[in-house]
Amino acid sequence: MELVCPAGSLPALKAAVDAGADAVYIGFRDHTNARQFAGLNFTEKRMREGMEYARRRGTRVFCALNTYPQPAGWKHWTATLDRAADLGFDALILADMGLLDHAARYHPGIPRHLSVQGSATSHEALRFYHREFGISRAVLPRVLSMDQVRQVAGHSPVELEVFAFGSLCIMAEGRCYLSSYLTDESPNTCGACSPAKAVRWEEKGDDLEARLNGVLIDRFAGDEQAGYPTLCKGRFEVEGAVYHAIEEPTSLNTMDLLPELHRLGVSAVKIEGRQRSPAYSGQVAGTWRAAIDRVKADPETFEPAPEWQRTLGELSEGGQTTLGAWTRSWK
Amino acid sequence: MTMKLSLGPILWYWPRQDVLNFYAEAAEWPVETIYLGEVVCSRRRDMKVADWVDLARDLRGCGKEVVLSSQTLIESEADLRTLRRIRDNGEFLVEANDQSALNMVIEAGLPFVTGPSMNVYNPATLRVLLRRGLQRWCLPVELSRDTLADMQATLYEQSLHAPVEVFAWGFLPLAWSSRCFTARYYGKPKDRCEFVCQQHPDGLALKSREHQDVFRLNGTSTLSGARYDLMRELPDMQRLGVDTVRLSPEHEGMAEVVARFDRARQGDMPERHPLHLAEAPPCDGYWYGRPGMDWSWTP
Secondary structure, three states: EEEEEEEEOHHHHHHHHOOOOEEEEEEEEEOOOOOOOOOOEOOOOHHOOOOOOOHHOOOOOEEEEEOOOOOHHHHHHHHHHHHHHHHHHOEEEOHHHHHHHHHHHHHHOOEEEOOOOHHOOOOHHHHHHHHHHHHEEEEEOOOOOOOHHHHHHHOOOOOEEEEEEEEEEOEOOOOOOOHHOOOOHHHHHHHHHHOOOHHEEEEOEEEEEEEEEOEEEEEEOOOOOOOOOOOHHEEEEEEEEOOOOOOOOOOOOOEEEEEEEHEEEEEEEOOOOOOOHHHHHHHHHHHHHHHHHHHOOOOOOOOOOOOHHOOOOOOOOOOEEHHHHHOOOOO | OOEEEEEEOOOOOOHHHHHHHHHHHOOOOOOEEEEOOOOOOOEEEEEOOHHHHHHHHHHHOOOOEEEEEEOOOOHHHHHHHHHHHHHHOOOOOOEEEOOOHHHHHHHHOOEEEEEOOOOOOOOOHHHHHHHOEEEEOOOOOOOOHHHHHHHHHHHHHHOOOEEEEEEEEEEEEEEEEEEOHHHHHOOOOHHHHOHHHHOOOEEEEEEEOOOOOEEEEOOOOOEEEEEOOOOOHHHHHHHEEEEEEEOOOOOOOOHHHHHHHHHHOOOOOOOOOOOOOOOOOOOOHHHHHHOOOOOOEEE
């Protein structure tokens, strides 16, 4: 079982590599990948440096090109993919069927991983991507429960990678258009959800209001911790009741399930968070490295160490973690 | 050639008799194509696949093209078994709403159409699907008329024939989850939801704390808070070579909505006087490449 870690910058990449990541995934500095943030991601020069650093230490490097190009952007996306191929990445992480086709046709030697943005939730869907584009691995959406992952794993034609830790999307990834409905950017079109350019903070008396393109997403009383206004994690009104109508601001942490994932033959666990700091990359990678090593050594008696859980809790959004869909506590 | 009108699948959970009554009326409306099936939640079982197929036969008898729509988010083996029953109907075209359905129809060598949640963002994707039996595709809701125009131009240059459908009226389906937001509102676990979404034939309005319509909760799906309305854009769609214009069923006022679109597609743009519909603002932002909730039109 492999540990796949995020890096939004060269220092983050080095931190993840030093802390024991088996692979890191990075993206170009534009909207060809699903973490388009100002100042984040890599120029080609930094990519080369990062790859050299990682290779010397036996760590593989994947390139995320997991947004959906429209005709006006097609040449840019395919040129970027071709550049990634020339740079010699160990795998390309792709979602769009057109780009998968391009990669399979022109760069057949580079492994293709299906991004979580490809929205494959069954072994039938995986068979489609495998047959049409020769993918060797797929990242499963965070909507599936353990039973469902077990069903997929039992029939999957490709290696599976699952999310272990980080921000939690509760909508099926790759088919969530909520962000472009309120702003003009979505994960699919340009790799952004609830983009910072559309966020406005306003003090109203003792309260702090968080708006996204003018829409009030949340209002925090003076003593409340204010979180980033990700649109599905705000407080809204439904028939007069005000509450987190879609989801609470929490992070995913599946460490308790690591032995089961190991038993299912899941090939890799993925950490979310290319937008986070080098310190985050390093600390999360180190914690999961220790956990994976222990589970490999003795899956039967594995229990997460309290200090690991404490570290991960401190690195989580809102200081809260959840097992997410894995155990379906809301069912 | 005049554009066709279609009725998309019912996105809400209506009691069986309401569904049958709705289609008994729809059989008389000037729509060419009707999509049938449960596309949101596997727990909605008032209508089984066999019931949809029976209904499909009736509507075909009334001269409609009928397409069976697949569930958008597939999560379990049970969902896959339902999908196989839809694939094996033996008579009707299937609308693939995810890659699971897509794989099944392709492996069976069957023709298919794709729905708005199938991510077709560029001609290269269409080429892949056309090779495998695509008959018609629906523009994803977040894409603009300019992107559609670019797609059409490329297809024309490459002599590819891919009729396109545009979701043009109704609440926009924007997201799918394994969680149920209607059950959450009622404080019920999803497995014992008591089918509370059936009490909301137009969904539950989710508003900001300033009473702005933001989204509409509908079981495990989330829709737009404003109603997409592209009636004024029909002449533009005609010029762009749009094949079919999709209207999304609502509980009330649908006959009048269809009648208006029917007039509009024939060049007789109706006045914009109010209809008896669930109260919601209009929007058309996506068509213009802006935030989906925006509304451009002022009289």
